[in-house]
Amino acid sequence: MNLVRGGRSPINVKIKPLVAGLISGIALGLFLKLIQSITSIKVYTLLLNVDYIPILKDLKLSEVVEFGLHIVISIGLAFVMNFYIIRKDFHREAIRRFVIRISLIVGLLLYPTTLLSERTPPITSAYAFLFWMAGHWIYGFVLGRNLQYKEGERV
Numbered sequence: 001m002n003l004v005r006g007g008r009s010p011i012n013v014k015i016k017p018l019v020a021g022l023i024s025g026i027a028l029g030l031f032l033k034l035i036q037s038i039t040s041i042k043v044y045t046l047l048l049n050v051d052y053i054p055i056l057k058d059l060k061l062s063e064v065v066e067f068g069l070h071i072v073i074s075i076g077l078a079f080v081m082n083f084y085i086i087r088k089d090f091h092r093e094a095i096r097r098f099v100i101r102i103s104l105i106v107g108l109l110l111y112p113t114t115l116l117s118e119r120t121p122p123i124t125s126a127y128a129f130l131f132w133m134a135g136h137w138i139y140g141f142v143l144g145r146n147l148q149y150k151e152g153e154r155v
Helices: 012-037 043-048 063-088 092-116 126-147
Strands: none
Touching: 012 043, 012 063, 012 126, 043 063, 043 092, 043 126, 063 092, 063 126, 092 126
8 A cells, every 4th residue: 555645645744734833833932922021012912812702702711721722723724834835836945935924924914803802912012013923924934944844854
């Protein structure tokens, strides 16, 4: 039984985005937590904020559970991007550029959710926006770097 089709094993197609999403999600979380601890700008709070999600807003969730939700979303996004990358057969450098672009778009789309909570930075905070977008660039860079490698290559 041949497990490899087109150079991609079914295991690698499932494990690679899982690990890549986990690593990049942790990188984003750690960066924003560090920024918040140094500056008191609530960008990590914004990352974990679920105040605008109907069912979740009524629950009292711990930071660990909220971070777990962030990781689940990160892994899901990694799977979607990996699927698209495989379908389009991007070359290595195009993968990183594509993933960084998508990550920055996601950051742009999510930043306005700061309006939906009193615990997050004001929408007008230029520093919060700058740190938020820097974090999403880091996320995209780490995710893209991890998704661009084929089986057997060193990261």
